[in-house]
Amino acid sequence: MKLGTSLRFVFPTSPETFEHFRAALAALPPGGFIERPMGAMSTREQATNLLAVAAAAHDAGLDMLVVGDSHAVPPAYANAFSPVPTLARLMPATGNMTLGAVLLAPFYDPILIAEQIGTIAAFSEAPLVVTLALGQGKSRFAAFGMTEHTRVGRTEEFVTALRALLTGEPVTMEGRYHRLNHVQTGPLPRVPVSLWLAGTVRAAAERAGRLGDGWLAGQNATRAELVEQLDAYRESAVRHGRTPLPVLRRDIYVGESDHEAESVVNRILAEGYRGGGMDRLLVGSAESVVQQLEEYRAIGFDHALVRHIVGDHALMLRSFERIGKDVLPRLHALEPLS
Numbered sequence: 001m002k003l004g005t006s007l008r009f010v011f012p013t014s015p016e017t018f019e020h021f022r023a024a025l026a027a028l029p030p031g032g033f034i035e036r037p038m039g040a041m042s043t044r045e046q047a048t049n050l051l052a053v054a055a056a057a058h059d060a061g062l063d064m065l066v067v068g069d070s071h072a073v074p075p076a077y078a079n080a081f082s083p084v085p086t087l088a089r090l091m092p093a094t095g096n097m098t099l100g101a102v103l104l105a106p107f108y109d110p111i112l113i114a115e116q117i118g119t120i121a122a123f124s125e126a127p128l129v130v131t132l133a134l135g136q137g138k139s140r141f142a143a144f145g146m147t148e149h150t151r152v153g154r155t156e157e158f159v160t161a162l163r164a165l166l167t168g169e170p171v172t173m174e175g176r177y178h179r180l181n182h183v184q185t186g187p188l189p190r191v192p193v194s195l196w197l198a199g200t201v202r203a204a205a206e207r208a209g210r211l212g213d214g215w216l217a218g219q220n221a222t223r224a225e226l227v228e229q230l231d232a233y234r235e236s237a238v239r240h241g242r243t244p245l246p247v248l249r250r251d252i253y254v255g256e257s258d259h260e261a262e263s264v265v266n267r268i269l270a271e272g273y274r275g276g277g278m279d280r281l282l283v284g285s286a287e288s289v290v291q292q293l294e295e296y297r298a299i300g301f302d303h304a305l306v307r308h309i310v311g312d313h314a315l316m317l318r319s320f321e322r323i324g325k326d327v328l329p330r331l332h333a334l335e336p337l338s
Contacts, residue, residue, distance in 0.1 A: 004064025038311025060324025072143035082142035100129035106154035110161035121189035209236025286326030
């Protein structure tokens with residue numbers, strides 16, 4: 001079983017950040033969630049810590065490192081690190097780990113992203129994964145002069161255009177949102193590039209099977225939802241001639257014991273955390289976390305992407321150490337799913 005990590009990318013900028021977060025979380029409809037800013041409040045310290053976390057992930061032997069995406073975040077509320085330059089800065093610390101970025105596809109131009117991917121690939125020692133997500137929030141779309149109801153159409157056109165542009169061949173496309181007339185881009189990626197789609201509902205899983213090289217499941221999906229969505233994804237992928245690659249998405253904290261891990265995480269959950277509960281997290285001792293991952297593997301996930309629940313830098317680094325020493329050796333010993 002392969003295990004990768006997604007790094008935090010939204011950080012607080014003042015003590016008031018968390019109060020703003022709690023008010024926004026309380027105003028969401030049932031099932032909604034927003035990114036909780038966690039970690040240091042200094043921009044310099046945030047950047048320094050990200051470098052240390054990337055190095056810790058590499059040293060632990062994780063298979064993949066991914067950075068996330070957010071836009072139009074007021075600086076008085078939080079810092080949101082942009083994924084492409086962040087990934088480029090972290091590359092010296094990640095060596096031959098597979099690298100990735102989650103991009104909110106509606107907000108990007110496919111020509112620009114194709115050129116940026118080719119440029120990053122020129123310096124990379126490892127394969128790249130670009131995960132495309134829809135994004136949400138009327139105010140975010142308004143900031144780009146868009147309406148939220150266009151996000152599915154924009155994303156589908158974007159992934160089609162981007163995949164074609166990455167071949168280096170001339171691309172002509174007449175879409176509703178993207179129009180290309182015999183366009184070519186470079187440099188061509190010198191390492192393999194995969195395009196995954198992220199999604200939290202059945203329709204998104206089906207879309208990933210139709211258009212993507214992989215499907216990144218939703219962080220807040222229940223096990224029952226994951227089973228349903230996984231079936232839909234696999235059926236769609238096979239129907240469209242693609243090899244299914246489902247990737248579990250969960251947040252994690254590996255403690256020195258079950259009691260210590262649950263105590264740390266329960267305090268965070270009591271304050272509000274992305275709308276989910278303990279049943280949608282990977283929490284416990286190394287032995288318990290391995291058991292939880294093996295249960296997800298039994299459902300059909302042979303790949304998992306985890307992000308740390310804790311914002312405390314020292315706790316995060318210790319959790320990475322336990323992952324490398326006690327979790328990964330057991331996971332890597334498992335035979336791949338057929």
